[in-house]
Amino acid sequence: MENKIIRIGIVGYGNLGRGAELAIEKQSDMTLVGIFTRRAPSDVQPVFTNTHVYAYEELSQYQDKIDVLILCGGSASDLPQMSPELVTMYNIVDSFDNHAKIVDHLHHVQEAATKSGKVGVISVGWDPGLFSMNRVLGEIVIPDGGTHTFWGEGLSQGHSEAVRRVTGVKHAVQYTVPIEDVLEKAREGIGADLSAADRHKRVCYVVADEKDYERIEQEIKTMPDYFAPYETTVHFISEAQFLKDHQKMKHGGFVIRSGNTSSENKQAYEFSLALDSNPKFTASVLVAYARAAFKLNQFGETGAKTAFDIPLSFLSPNPEKI
Structure with a gap:
């Protein structure tokens, strides 16, 4: 070519x-x-x-x-x-x-x-994408095991954009936060059957009209594919606080595959990202x-x-x- x-x-x-x-x-x-x-x-x-x-x-x-x-x-x-x-x-x-x-x-x-x-x-x-590839590689190399994916702690562009689409929202960001004790257990090969919602929580910071708080919170928490059924917390804050504290777009996460290649050999494959800018x-x-x-x-x-x-x-x- x-x-x-x-x-x-x-x-x-x-x-x-x-x-x-x-x-x-x-x-x-x-x-x-x-x-x-x-x-x-x-x-x-x-x-x-x-x-x-x-x-x-x-x-x-x-x-x-x-x-x-x-x-x-x-x-x-x-x-x-x-x-x-x-x-x-x-x-x-x-x-x-x-x-x-x-x-x-x-x-x-x-x-x-x-x-x-x-x-x-x-x-x-990076997910989908690089994480997808590493999940497959881990499963190929360690067929007898479990795969664990964790995202964050970091700002999710797709989920933040979904929140901003809610009527009445002026500014919003959503952070995905791994549940720390579940992450540590994954490195020991425990919890492969847990869902993404069992491994993470979602935290939103929203600037909106005060009279719409209850409706907006309910729409966010029940949004299919994005927030339901995650543990989701919505914080309503001022525009000044949003502009001061929520402009960085750090993110990252982990793909962990742990299992056995024989009865006496426990193996672990881990791929991670730490991003200053998602x-x-x-x-x-x-x-x-x-x-x-x-x-x-x-x-x-x-x-x-x-x-x-x-x-x-x-x-x-x-x-x-x-």
Whole structure:
């Protein structure tokens, strides 16, 4: 396959889009064609002064100028519509992270991408994505055992975005917090049958109209796939406190596989992340998979792909060094 500079478009410019702009700048084999936004382009201020900003409605005009679109919308309402729509014109990569609906999302993107002859890489980031890969590796290497996944303590972009979609909410963040004694037991091989809700609690900090507190709290706690049935605490705070204490976006977590390779040998496999910036790390993963989407399509591949379908060599700008 001929080496060429991969031309990238970013769709959406929140924290994730900004992270993608920064990550593309570090790639020797990529160039950023521009950012596409549903806001007024003049209202978007990119990191780099030479980055072009276009209206979302202009996307259809750039099909011969862009190789891959990185979709930086939210999983609650943006990506379910955006990914199948845009893969009819472009190779795409998204970070859809609603685990309960990934299979449905895969099918929708598969149908559209197969018809268009494009590649749609979905649900890549660190979970789903890197954590998914490490869960599978642990289970392959230690078949007699149990897998434990913990997220946090950290800010969840997808869950925070879901809270912000609740009517009456002005600002919100949600932190996922591992239950400490359950984490320690996992390292000893105890508790593999526990659900994610048994291993974590969710803590929300919300700025909203005071008269809506009761309704908003109830909507958050009963939100399917995101908060029900987790132990969830909602704190209503002032805008000043929110801006002072809740601007950092640290995150991380653990994948632990523990078990036995023989009756006398107990084994443990652990993969962990400690992230200063969740969106900037997730964006770096998306950029790597954008390279893979381009290479796959160059080799004639089409349809929807997940992290399980892509060779590691396709993620690297220097596969000969792997």
